[in-house]
Structure formats: C-alpha cells, structure tokens
Amino acid sequence: xxxxxxxxxxxxxxxxxxxxxxxxxxxxxxxxxxxxxxxxxxxxxxxxxxxxxxxxxxxxxxxxxxxxxxxxxxxxxxxxxxxxxxxxxxxxxxxxxxxxxxxxxxxxxxxxxxxxxxxxxxxxxxxxxxxxxxxxxxxxxxxxxxxxxxxxxxxxxxxxxxxxxxxxxxxxxxxxxxxxxxxxxxxxxxxxxxxxxxxxxxxxxxxxxxxxxxxxxxxxxxxxxxxxxxxxxxxxxxxxxxxxxxxxxxxxxxxxxxxxxxxxxxxxxxxxxxxxxxxxxxxxxxxxxxxxxxxxxxxxxxxxxxxxxxxxxxxxxxxxxxxxxxxxxxxxxxxxxxxxxxxxxxxxxxxxxxxxxxxxxxxxxxxxxxxxxxxxxxxxxxxxxxxxxxxxxxxxxxxxxxxxxxxxxxxxxxxxxxxxxxxxxxxxxxxxxxxxxxxxxxxxxxxxxxxxxxxxxxxxxxxxxxxxxxxxxxxxxxxxxxxxxxxxxxxxxxxxxxxxxxxxxxxxxxxxxxxxxxxxxxxxxxxxxxxxxxxxxxxxxxxxxxxxxxxxxxxxxxxxxxxxxxxxxxxxxxxxxxxxxxxxxxxxxxxxxxxxxxxxxxxxxxx
Amino acid sequence: xxxxxxxxxxxxxxxxxxxxxxxxxxxxxxxxxxxxxxxxxxxxxxxxxxxxxxxxxxxxxxxxxxxxxxxxxxxxxxxxxxxxxxxxxxxxxxxxxxxxxxxxxxxxxxxxxxxxxxxxxxxxxxxxxxxxxxxxxxxxxxxxxxxxxxxxxxxxxxxxxxxxxxxxxxxxxxxxxxxxxxxxxxxxxxxxxxxxxxxxxxxxxxxxxxxxxxxxxxxxxxxxxxxxxxxxxxxxxxxxxxxxxxx
Ligand SMILES: Cc1cc2nc3c(=O)[nH]c(=O)nc-3n(C[C@H](O)[C@H](O)[C@H](O)COP(=O)(O)OP(=O)(O)OC[C@H]3O[C@@H](n4cnc5c(N)ncnc54)[C@H](O)[C@@H]3O)c2cc1C
Ligand code: SF4
Ligand code: SF4
Ligand code: FES
Numbered sequence: 001x002x003x004x005x006x007x008x009x010x011x012x013x014x015x016x017x018x019x020x021x022x023x024x025x026x027x028x029x030x031x032x033x034x035x036x037x038x039x040x041x042x043x044x045x046x047x048x049x050x051x052x053x054x055x056x057x058x059x060x061x062x063x064x065x066x067x068x069x070x071x072x073x074x075x076x077x078x079x080x081x082x083x084x085x086x087x088x089x090x091x092x093x094x095x096x097x098x099x100x101x102x103x104x105x106x107x108x109x110x111x112x113x114x115x116x117x118x119x120x121x122x123x124x125x126x127x128x129x130x131x132x133x134x135x136x137x138x139x140x141x142x143x144x145x146x147x148x149x150x151x152x153x154x155x156x157x158x159x160x161x162x163x164x165x166x167x168x169x170x171x172x173x174x175x176x177x178x179x180x181x182x183x184x185x186x187x188x189x190x191x192x193x194x195x196x197x198x199x200x201x202x203x204x205x206x207x208x209x210x211x212x213x214x215x216x217x218x219x220x221x222x223x224x225x226x227x228x229x230x231x232x233x234x235x236x237x238x239x240x241x242x243x244x245x246x247x248x249x250x251x252x253x254x255x256x257x258x259x260x261x262x263x264x265x266x267x268x269x270x271x272x273x274x275x276x277x278x279x280x281x282x283x284x285x286x287x288x289x290x291x292x293x294x295x296x297x298x299x300x301x302x303x304x305x306x307x308x309x310x311x312x313x314x315x316x317x318x319x320x321x322x323x324x325x326x327x328x329x330x331x332x333x334x335x336x337x338x339x340x341x342x343x344x345x346x347x348x349x350x351x352x353x354x355x356x357x358x359x360x361x362x363x364x365x366x367x368x369x370x371x372x373x374x375x376x377x378x379x380x381x382x383x384x385x386x387x388x389x390x391x392x393x394x395x396x397x398x399x400x401x402x403x404x405x406x407x408x409x410x411x412x413x414x415x416x417x418x419x420x421x422x423x424x425x426x427x428x429x430x431x432x433x434x435x436x437x438x439x440x441x442x443x444x445x446x447x448x449x450x451x452x453x454x455x456x457x458x459x460x461x462x463x464x465x466x467x468x469x470x471x472x473x474x475x476x477x478x479x480x481x482x483x484x485x486x487x488x489x490x491x492x493x494x495x496x497x498x499x500x501x502x503x504x505x506x507x508x509x510x511x512x513x514x515x516x517x518x519x520x521x522x523x524x525x526x527x528x529x530x531x532x533x534x535x536x537x538x539x540x541x542x543x544x545x546x547x548x549x550x551x552x553x554x555x556x557x558x559x560x561x562x563x564x565x566x567x568x569x570x571x572x573x574x575x576x577x578x579x580x581x582x583x584x585x586x587x588x589x590x591x592x593x594x595x596x597x598x599x600x601x602x603x604x605x606x607x
Numbered sequence: 608x609x610x611x612x613x614x615x616x617x618x619x620x621x622x623x624x625x626x627x628x629x630x631x632x633x634x635x636x637x638x639x640x641x642x643x644x645x646x647x648x649x650x651x652x653x654x655x656x657x658x659x660x661x662x663x664x665x666x667x668x669x670x671x672x673x674x675x676x677x678x679x680x681x682x683x684x685x686x687x688x689x690x691x692x693x694x695x696x697x698x699x700x701x702x703x704x705x706x707x708x709x710x711x712x713x714x715x716x717x718x719x720x721x722x723x724x725x726x727x728x729x730x731x732x733x734x735x736x737x738x739x740x741x742x743x744x745x746x747x748x749x750x751x752x753x754x755x756x757x758x759x760x761x762x763x764x765x766x767x768x769x770x771x772x773x774x775x776x777x778x779x780x781x782x783x784x785x786x787x788x789x790x791x792x793x794x795x796x797x798x799x800x801x802x803x804x805x806x807x808x809x810x811x812x813x814x815x816x817x818x819x820x821x822x823x824x825x826x827x828x829x830x831x832x833x834x835x836x837x838x839x840x841x842x843x844x845x846x847x848x849x850x851x852x853x854x
Contacts, residue, residue, distance in 0.1 A: 519651055
C-alpha cells in the first residue's frame with residue numbers, strides 16, 4: 001500500500017536558491033505547470049548569504065569591459081578546463097539577466113550617472129560585480145521569490161527529495177518527504193531540474209549550511225548521470241577563524257575589493273611575495289598602485305590580494321605553516337587602514353560592508369573599522385558536479401536538467417567570485433526553458449514499475465528510524481567523523497598517501513552508515529534528516545577523494561604537494577565519475593573538448 | 608569551559624513542556640551552537656531551524672529567556688549562565704514541533720500584496736536611471752531577512768490573533784519597500800487600510816526594538832504609511848477633489 005501523497009507537474013524544480021527560482025520562473029513563463037521543492041523555507045537557501053555581487057559585463061564603470069573579456073577572465077580563472085560553451089553563454093547573457101532582475105524590482109547600488117554600480121573582484125579584469133552593499137544575495141533571492149510567487153508556481157517548502165524516479169533511463173519524477181510530519185510525497189514530472197547547490201558539509205570548516213550535503217549530485221549519480229570535475233573544491237581564502245563556533249563563516253572578498261589588505265604577524269603584506277606568471281602582467285607590484293586600483297584608477301593594476309581564490313588561500317596556508325599566522329591560526333585582514341587614505345573611511349566601511357561590520361561586531365566583538373580581522377581558508381564552493389549540455393542544461397540522463405552550483409562546467413578548476421550569482425540566472429533560465437520544452441515534447445509515462453521505485457525509496461528512508469534500537473552509530477557521529485577526515489585528508493593541500501587514505505576512509509564509513517540509526521519518530525526530526533543526507537554526503541566525498549587521488553598535477557583549486565606543477569596532458573583531461581554496472585563508482589578520463597578558433601582568438605587577445 | 612543548563616520547550620501542536628539539558632559552553636559560543644551541541648549529544652530529534660549561522664537568513668528565530676532573538680546571533684556571554692537558559696518557539700504562530708513554528712501564514716500574506724510595477728524604462732536600451740540617495744532610502748526596508756521576530760512581538764498578532772485582519776509589521780516594511788521603490792508605480796494604500804489593517808497598529812514600537820536588522824519599522828515604515836493613508840482617505844479636501852475628479 002502506497003502511503004504517500006501524489007503531485008503532478010510538467011516541470012519539477014528541486015531547489016529554491018537563485019538557480020531553482022530562476023528556472024521555475026522561466027518554465028512557468030513557457031506555459032507549463034511547475035512545482036518547486038526546497039528543504040528550508042522559501043528565501044532561506046544559500047543564495048541569500050551571497051555577499052559580494054553578481055558578475056556581468058555591463059561596462060557601466062569601465063566601458064572597456066565586454067562579454068569577451070568576461071569570457072577570457074572566466075577561462076583563465078578556471079585554468080582552461082572549463083566548458084567553453086558555458087563560459088561563452090554565461091558572459092554573453094549575464095548582462096541581460098542582471099538588467100532583468102532590476103526590472104523585477106532588485107535595487108542595486110548606483111554609479112554617479114545613475115546606472116548599476118560595479119565593484120572589483122578577484123580575477124575580473126574590470127569592475128564587474130553589480131551589488132548592493134554586501135548583501136547582494138538577499139536582494140537577488142528576494143526579488144526572484146517575490147516575482148515568482150505571483151506566477152502560480154506550486155511551492156513545496158521544507159520538503160526533501162530522496163530519490164529520482166525513472167522510466168528506463170528517463171527521469172519521470174522524484175520521491176521525498178515533508179519535514180514537518182515526515183509524510184512521503186511522490187512528484188510525477190515530465191522533466192526534473194536539479195538546483196540543489198553544493199557539498200560544503202563534507203568538510204569540517206565551511207561557509208555552507210546544513211543544506212549543502214550534495215543531494216543533487218548524488219541523486220543524479222544514482223540515476224546514472226555523469227559527474228565531472230569533482231576534484232575541484234573551492235576553499236575561500238577568508239573565513240572567520242575565531243571564536244571557534246563561527247569558524248568557517250565567510251568574510252566576503254568585497255573587503256579586499258574595497259581596499260582591504262592581508263598581513264602576517266610580522267605586519268608584512270605577504271601577497272606581494274608570490275605572484276603567478278599567468279597574472280604577473282596584470283598585478284600591481286607596489287602598494288600604492290594596488291590602492292589606486294581599488295579606488296577606480298583605470299591605469300593601475302590590481303593588488304595581489306585580488307588574485308584568484310585558490311592562490312590566495314594557499315599563500316595564507318603557507319604563512320600559517322611558517323609560523324607567521326595570527327593568534328587563532330589565521331592571518332590578518334585589515335580594512336581599517338583605509339582610514340589613512342579616506343577622510344570618511346569609517347563611514348565608508350560601514351556603508352560598503354555593512355553586514356561584515358555587523359557580523360564581526362556581534363559574533364567576535366571586533367570593530368572592523370578599527371581592528372584587523374583574523375581570517376583563514378574555508379570550504380566554500382564546488383566547481384565539480386553534474387555534467388550538462390551547455391546550451392540546454394540537460395544532464396546525460398534524459399529528462400534530468402541541472403543548474404547552479406550542482407551543475408559543472410562553467411567554472412573549470414576554479415570559480416571567480418561573482419560568477420556564481422550570474423551562473424544561477426543565466427543557466428537557471430536556460431534550464432527552465434529547455435525543461436519546459438522537454439516536458440511538452442515528451443509525454444509522461446508512469447506506471448506500476450515507477451510506483452515500485454517509490455516504494456523502495458520509502459522503505460530505504462524509513463530504515464534508520466526502524467532500526468533505532470539496534471545499536472548502530474547515530475547520524476551526527478558519522479557526519480562529524482567524515483567532516484574531520486575529509487578536512488584532514490582531502491583538504492586544501494593534498495598528496496597521494498592522504499588521498500588514498502581518504503578514499504579508504506570514506507568506503508569504510510559507507511559501511512558504517514548502512515546501520516545508522518535515528519532515534520525518535522518522523523515528525524520534524526533533524527537526526528533522521530541528517531541520517532538520510534549522509535548517504536549523499538558519502539557519495540560526493542567518495543567522488544571528490546577518488547578524482548583528487550587520480551589527478552597527478554596541481555590545477556586551480558586542486559593543489560597537490562607531490563605534483564606541484566601543472567601538467568600539459570592533464571590540462572587536456574576531464575575526470576568523469578559515474579555509477580558502474582555493479583554499483584561501484586567508476587572514474588574515467590576524457591579529453592577536454594577543443595575550443596573553436598574564434599574563442600581561442602579571444603583568449604589569445606586577452607593574455 | 609562551564610556546564611550550563613538549558614530549559615528547552617519540547618512538544619508539538621498537541622502540547623508540550625520544558626525539558627532540561629546540560630551542555631558545556633566554550634568561548635564565543637552562541638545559543639544556536641548550544642542547541643546543536645545538545646542535538647548531537649543527547650537529543651538528536653530536537654527540532655530547530657537554521658541555515659546561515661550569521662544573521663543573514665532569518666531562520667533561527669526563537670525566544671531566549673523570553674526575548675525574541677536570532678539564536679545564531681545571541682552570544683552565550685551575554686546571558687546569565689549561572690541560571691538555566693530557557694529557549695522556546697516564537698509565540699505568534701502555530702507550533703510544528705519544539706522550536707519550529709508554522710510561519711506559512713506570512714507567505715500567504717505576501718502573495719496578497721500587489722506586486723512591484725515599474726515605470727517604463729528611462730533609456731532606449733530598457734534600463735533605468737536611479738540616484739544613489741534613492742537606493743539608500745529604500746535599502747533600509749530591503750534589508751529585512753524575514754525572521755518574523757517583529758510579527759512575534761506585535762500584540763495585534765501575538766495577543767489578539769488578528770491574523771485575518773492585520774498583516775503585521777513585516778509586511779508594512781514590505782509595503783514601504785515597494786512604496787518607496789524608486790521605480791514602482793502601484794498604489795497599495797487602500798489595501799493597507801482595508802486588508803492590511805494598518806489602523807490596528809497603535810505605535811508601541813515593540814517591533815522596532817526586536818528587529819535584528821535594526822530597521823526602524825515604526826518610525827520609518829509604519830508612520831509614513833499611516834500618514835499617506837490618512838492623506839488619501841481621510842483628508843477632507845482630497846475627498847472632495849476625489850468626488851469631482853472621480854479619481
Ligand atoms: C557565505 C557565502 C557567500 C557567497 N557570496 C557569493 C557572491 O558574492 N557572489 C557569487 O557569485 N557567489 C557567492 N556565493 C556562492 C553562491 O551564493 C552559491 O553558489 C549559490 O547561491 C548557489 O545557488 P544555487 O541556486 O545553486 O543553490 P542554493 O541557493 O544553495 O539553493 C539550493 C536549494 O536546493 C534545495 N535542496 C537541496 N537539496 C535538496 C533536496 N534533497 N530536496 C529538496 N531541496 C533540496 C535547498 O533547500 C535550496 O533551496 C557565496 C556563497 C556563500 C556560502
Ligand atoms: S508598532 Fe505597531 S506593528 Fe509594531 S509592534 Fe507595535 S502595534 Fe505592532
Ligand atoms: S522587519 Fe526586522 S524583525 Fe521583521 S522580519 Fe524583517 S528583519 Fe525580522
Ligand atoms: S541561522 Fe540564519 S539568521 Fe540565524
């Protein structure tokens with residue numbers, strides 16, 4: 001007997017962050033019925049936390065900017081293993097998506113001539129990030145949410161999807177439960193869009209919330225989709241390090257964009273010590289030039305604090321390891337010093353970085369207009385994810401689409417700040433459009449066999465509660481241990497021994513997780529929810545560890561102390577993770593697609 | 608490290624009671640950390656909401672020692688830990704379980720407020736020109752993180768349960784954000800007066816006191832809206848003008 005409620009939509013969107021909302025809006029505009037599911041309340045997804053801004057070559061601050069420069073910056077940042085088609089579409093369409101947001105009610109900071117203001121960010125050649133102070137994500141998610149609620153989208157909030165339902169290969173729905181009562185739900189759908197975000201909870205120190213357990217990655221993997229680039233996990237250079245309970249919480253790159261500098265315990269601006277060749281010609285070699293750049297001087301080059309995130313994170317690790325760190329194991333990030341240069345410095349800081357001011361004041365008792373912050377790297381973003389077709393956003397499984405952080409390709413080996421919010425809009429829209437088309441073109445077929453899949457998913461979901469008296473580990477125990485091990489063995493600086501151990505550890509934990517228990521009943525039970533998310537967390541952890549162990553070079557966010565250089569052959573190789581016929585995870589190498597000449601030319605021109 | 612006692616409300620819509628938990632508090636911890644620690648140590652099914660842990664998402668609202676707070680922004684150091692700390696769910700909405708309440712009413716209310724309607728674009732390329740001062744003015748209201756703490760303390764909802772007739776301070780802030788939006792052209796005053804029940808607000812300012820985003824809800828949002836409602840509907844000269852112009 002099926003004890004679940006059934007819903008039917010033409011398009012089901014899983015995830016209500018920027019990508020999911022934008023996809024739902026687009027699908028709805030195409031005239032199909034749309035369901036939107038999310039684990040938290042509407043408007044609380046990760047997107048709400050984004051601070052710095054959204055990258056789009058509007059050219060409002062520097063009219064030399066255009067899509068081709070944005071494209072070249074994104075490719076350089078990603079170390080040229082990006083899906084170039086996505087990088088191209090992203091750069092071309094981001095300006096239109098940003099302007100459309102304004103038409104839906106978003107309010108961005110302005111230039112003197114009353115256009116959308118843009119700020120500097122790491123790896124972007126020109127000021128490119130549209131923003132409102134340091135709460136751009138809130139502005140974006142609220143705008144999409146408020147626009148979306150008037151379109152007749154069915155929102156199922158505080159619902160978690162645990163399995164995709166398939167007819168042959170094709171995805172025809174999803175199965176999940178509502179968090180309040182723990183009742184099950186079957187969603188039949190002509191097409192499904194995954195927009196579930198990232199995997200940060202696989203690591204101990206992270207800027208990510210409980211939601212980031214790699215659900216979409218894992219759902220797609222179990223349905224037979226390819227995952228690519230899983231070795232590339234972005235460690236953001238500046239997370240809070242003190243007090244311990246806030247360790248990992250993000251300190252926006254906007255602090256450095258506004259002139260903030262990094263110093264070690266000897267008060268030295270250590271970022272000048274190591275500037276990578278790829279960026280030598282575009283980086284300032286003295287403090288004065290760097291400062292002028294942050295103040296909008298077009299002839300100055302950027303300060304080294306605004307080099308790409310992977311590089312800045314490693315320089316910070318180097319300083320800490322060399323004993324030149326701050327008292328609580330980080331380095332110093334100083335924005336207060338700009339008071340020496342700006343007469344109204346204090347107000348300027350409060351105005352441009354209000355939530356940073358607030359965050360440090362209230363959580364660490366530090367006034368950033370007077371004192372430096374202590375910061376260190378934190379797990380922030382996953383470049384790897386579900387492989388999609390650049391134009392349609394369909395995964396390698398028919399009827400299954402992906403957009404936003406859970407999809408891969410755009411960012412290659414390292415994402416530039418600000419390129420995520422624009423990613424959500426550009427590819428959310430394309431996913432919504434193409435999923436709607438797919439649902440219209442392909443009639444839904446749902447029968448007995450699909451109901452059996454739903455039943456199996458229900459039994460699997462209930463197991464941790466049913467065996468609560470059988471003495472297996474609790475969910476938090478396994479989760480904490482996994483986070484510790486991933487941080488230690490598969491973190492910022494990697495080597496073969498650790499990575500091999502990492503794979504073994506994850507496999508052993510997978511065994512233990514088979515008997516995980518969740519005391520209590522199905523009613524709003526976080527222990528049970530954590531137990532169910534564990535499976536996903538283990539799947540993505542295994543994929544990350546395996547891919548990282550295989551890639552014998554350093555590239556972007558993937559840094560190997562035993563292979564510190566880039567390797568030409570590896571630079572042409574993508575690692576693909578897929579579920580094998582026997583259920584084991586397989587890892588294969590594939591050649592990176594060669595870029596067409598016109599795009600290659602743009603890259604050369606921007607070198 | 609000190610062991611602290613917490614009295615946490617456990618139960619659901621059918622009732623419940625406070626349960627005692629002990630946990631060790633270390634430097635810099637916030638109330639939400641303590642709740643998580645208790646979950647991990649002794650009550651894995653203790654329900655609470657959270658996401659960002661940095662006061663940005665508005666998920667973790669609760670009443671700590673009787674005060675409406677974001678648990679993630681309430682530092683243990685600021686509480687008297689020699690006595691038990693009580694944590695209970697916000698009161699203005701129905702209980703789901705433990706610290707989690709059913710706030711879906713708020714989402715329904717928002718749907719009923721007329722949506723943003725921009726004036727036609729200022730430039731040929733479909734974009735608008737807006738002065739930074741106009742952005743700054745409306746930003747205060749757009750900062751709202753929808754934590755609903757203001758709804759929780761407003762006596763019209765909390766004590767008088769006027770959920771059918773009164774939209775609450777959060778949605779006055781929302782209406783003010785739309786009203787003062789530099790591009791918006793919609794008129795929502797009649798709705799604020801009728802469905803919104805703005806007249807029920809007697810300016811106690813409790814909402815302003817608890818807002819974690821420090822939005823001056825009463826002075827900057829509600830009072831100006833009330834004045835506009837009065838101008839529009841109760842100003843005798845305007846009323847006359849209306850009769851003649853038919854507007
Ligand atoms: C603190 C912070 C600051 C950042 N700042 C910036 C910035 O300035 N600029 C920038 O470009 N990027 C920034 N980023 C990155 C960017 O915010 C994220 O990558 C982006 O918001 C992800 O959006 P998304 O739509 O893919 O997913 P999210 O916004 O995370 O949404 C995921 C959704 O999926 C749902 N979901 C997940 N699993 C399930 C499931 N099993 N069932 C149902 N629903 C599910 C969740 O509930 C949620 O609704 C920042 C990130 C953080 C953490
Ligand atoms: S000022 Fe008005 S809205 Fe605010 S709490 Fe008092 S009565 Fe409620
Ligand atoms: S106005 Fe303030 S208290 Fe009310 S919901 Fe918004 S942020 Fe919370
Ligand atoms: S967890 Fe986001 S506001 Fe507290």
